[in-house]
Amino acid sequence: MGQRSSRRNATPAVARELALQPILGASARMQRLLRLVSRVAPTDSTVLLLGESGTGKELVARSLHLLSRRSQGPFVPVNVGALPESLVESELFGHARGAFTNAAGERVGLVEGADRGTLFLDEIGDMPLPAQVKLLRTLENGEVRRLGENAPRMVDVRVVAATHRDLQSLVAEGRFRADLYHRLNVVQLELPPLRERREDIGLLASYFLDRASRRQERGALEFRPEAMALLEKYDYPGNVRELENAIEHAVTLSEGPVIGPVDLPSAIRSPRLLPRTAASTDESESAGEAAANSYSSS
Ligand SMILES: Nc1ncnc2c1ncn2[C@@H]1O[C@H](COP(=O)(O)OP(=O)(O)O)[C@@H](O)[C@H]1O
Ligand SMILES: [Mg+2]
Secondary structure (H helix, E strand, O other): OOHHHHHHOOOOHHHHHHOOOOOOOOOHHHHHHHHHHHHHOOOOOOEEEEOOOOOOHHHHHHHHHHOOOOOOOOEEEEEHHHOOHHHHHHHHHOEOOOOOOOOOOOEOOHHHHOOOOEEEEEOHHHOOHHHHHHHHHHHHHOEEOOEOOOOOEEOOOEEEEEEOOOHHHHHHOOOOOHHHHHHHOOEEEEOOOHHHOHHHHHHHHHHHHHHHHHHOOOOOOEEOHHHHHHHHHOOOOOHHHHHHHHHHHHHHHOOOOEEOHHHOOHHHHOOOOOOOOHHHHOOOOOHHHHHHHHHHHO
C-alpha cells in the first residue's frame, strides 16, 4: 500500500498528522481489499464502501483520498445519518442569504467545501430523497446549486460513500433512488466483519497494544497467551473499533507489563452466557480462562 514509505519520509508536522494510518490485515479478504484500494485510489471513480460499523470504512475512505492526486485537497467527512433531515440539503449544498427561515447569512455547503478534494458521505442510506436528487446532479455534472440560488456552481469533487445498510433493499422499498445507487456503485468495496477474518485479530491487537503503551508511556507490554486466546475467540459486534477500545481499556487497567484476561472488558472475558460448568463456577482465579475453556468447548 505504500503508506509505510510515505510515513518514513521526513514530513512537516501537519502533513504527518494527515499521513496514512496503515490499514492492517493479513487475511486473504483484507489483502485483496488493500490491492483494490491501491488500484482504485488514484482514479476519480466514485467508491461505495459496504460493511458493518467499525470495520474500517472511514479509514479506507481517508486512504483513498491520501493515495489520490487530490491528497493535497480537502477530505470532508459527513455523517449523513447524524444530520437532522431538515438540514441535510442546506448543510450539503449550502444556501443563499435568507433562503429559508433562520437562514441568516449565506452558507457554503460541504460539497463545495470538498472542491478539489474528496467528500466522504457516511451512512448514505439515510439521505433523504430530495437531497439524493441533488447529489446525483453533482455526480453527473459537477454542479451544485445552493438553496435559494438559481445559477449552479461547478465543483470538482470525488465522492466516497459508505453504509452498513443493504442499499438494494432500500431501493426496492423506494427509500433510495435506483439511479443514484447505480451512480455510486461504480466501484464497490466490502469491509468484512472482524469475526470473519479472525487471523487479523492478533495483528490488530498487537498494533493497538503498541500504540496504547506508547500513548500512555507504559514501555513494552505484552499479552498473556490466555488473554490473546480470548481476544481471538470473541465475536466483536463492534468490529475493529471494539477491539481498539478493548485494548485501550486493558492497557489502562493493567498494572504490570503483561495484559491478562482480568484486564480485558467483561464482554470479552465471558463472551456468552453459557451453561455453568465445573470450571466456570470457579471465579476466584482466572475467570477469563474458565470462560475461554467453556467457550471453545461449546
Ligand atoms: N484494518 C485496520 N487496520 C487498522 N486500524 C483499523 C482497521 N480497520 C479499522 N481500524 C480502526 O478502527 C476504528 C474504526 O474504523 P472506522 O474506519 O471508523 O470504521 P467504520 O467507518 O466502518 O465505522 C478506527 O479507529 C480505525 O482507525
Ligand atoms: Mg464510521
